Amino acid sequence: MKILDLKKRYDDKIIFDGLNLDIEEEKITVILGQSGCGKTTLLNIICGFINDYTGEIKFESDIVDGMPYIFQEDALIPWKTVYKNIDYVLKNKIKEKDKREFIIEKYLKMVKLSSSKDSYPNSLSGGMKRRVGIARAFAFPSKYLLMDEPFEFLDVKTKYDIIYDFKEMQSVDKKTVILITHDIELAVALGDNITILGSNPTDVVKEIRNSKENNFIKEEIEKIFL
Ligand SMILES: Nc1ncnc2c1ncn2[C@@H]1O[C@H](COP(=O)(O)OP(=O)(O)OP(=O)(O)O)[C@@H](O)[C@H]1O
Numbered sequence: 040m041k042i043l044d045l046k047k048r049y050d051d052k053i054i055f056d057g058l059n060l061d062i063e064e065e066k067i068t069v070i071l072g073q074s075g076c077g078k079t080t081l082l083n084i085i086c087g088f089i090n091d092y093t094g095e096i097k098f099e100s101d102i103v104d105g106m107p108y109i110f111q112e113d114a115l116i117p118w119k120t121v122y123k124n125i126d127y128v129l130k131n132k133i134k135e136k137d138k139r140e141f142i143i144e145k146y147l148k149m150v151k152l153s154s155s156k157d158s159y160p161n162s163l164s165g166g167m168k169r170r171v172g173i174a175r176a177f178a179f180p181s182k183y184l185l186m187d188e189p190f191e192f193l194d195v196k197t198k199y200d201i202i203y204d205f206k207e208m209q210s211v212d213k214k215t216v217i218l219i220t221h222d223i224e225l226a227v228a229l230g231d232n233i234t235i236l237g238s239n240p241t242d243v244v245k246e247i248r249n250s251k252e253n254n255f256i257k258e259e260i261e262k263i264f265l
Contacts (some may be wrong), residue, residue, distance in 0.1 A: 040064070040085075040183070040215060045094035047080060054080055055092070056240040062232075063248075064099050064182070065213040069230035071220060071264060076238035078219035082108070082185050085217065100182035100215070104132055107176035109186045113168040115160040121147070122156040125175045132180050146174035149208050166197035173201070177208050186218040190225060202228050223264060227257045235263055 040062040047055045054077040062068050072078045083089040085096055086106055107128075115124050125143045133139050147153045150170035160168055169190065176184050190198045206229070209216065220226060226233050230250050237244040245263055250256045 040099060040217075041095075041097040042081075042085075043095040043097065045081075045084070045092060045096075047077070047084065047089070047092040053240045055094075056242075058094070058242060060234065060243065062215065062217060064215045066231040067209060067216040067218060067229050068232045068234060069218045069220060069226040070234045070236060071223065071226050071260065072236035072241065073238060073264075074221060076236050077241040078236070079187055081241075082187055082217065082219055086185055098183070102181070102183065104180055106181045106183040106185060107179040109172050109176050109184070109189045111188045111191045113160065113165075113172060115168055115171060117160050120157050120159055121152060121163070121171050124160070124171060125178055128175055128179055142178050143174075146178045146208075149177070150174045150204055164197075166193055166201060169193065169197075169201055170204070173205060173208070177212055177214070182215055184214040184216045186216065188220050188222070189218065190222075198225075199228070205229065223257060223260050226260065233260065235260065 042058060042060040045055045045058040070078055070081070080089065084092055086108055116127065119127060122143055125146070126139055129139045129142065133142070144153065147156055150173055152167060152170055152174065155163065155167065163171070190201060193201070218229060227250065233247045233250045235244045236242065247253070247256065253259065
């Protein structure tokens, strides 16, 4: 995916004034930026929630069905079971019920929630709700996956358990993931590529490719970001 010469303002506040980004397909790109620099605005432009910008977003894969978006807050429907929450987003895309069932079972198993498929969201822990959200996002037939601070408000152990499972799923499904955060540890744990944004107006400060190959990546990011 390429973001070319992106310009966006809210009234007289300039957020992007010619931002260019090259997002590698089938990898996890983490975009790190301080609060208020425009990360959510960027994701909302990519997924089409925001249209009043100039510049171009070039997708290499099909986006006709839309793309899943995991928010900070749980976006589960409280009156639907875990199974029905996932089925709800697949229904319009996959007509065959048995095919949907196969997909839902597969992803619930991957997030270790097969036995909770008939539970309602209010009976799940915060971590379990996150897992349902991840299963639903991976089950959705899209090459792209957008995530906005997806693991906020989780305790450290739960967060790293989920990160581990997320990586396992990504190693099989190879989505083009864009994750925005201000959490350096999350960036280091998940990012194949890490882009650090500065602000006023927002632009790229540093792009780090293949960050897993760099043993000092956290220290390097801290020097720039903190
Ligand atoms: N609809 C809007 N109208 C006016 N200003 C807005 C609007 N949405 C966001 N902003 C402003 O634009 C700037 C960027 O907001 P955005 O939410 O994209 O930043 P962010 O980097 O995601 O922040 P955070 O990490 O705190 O969520 C902020 O100063 C915000 O107050």
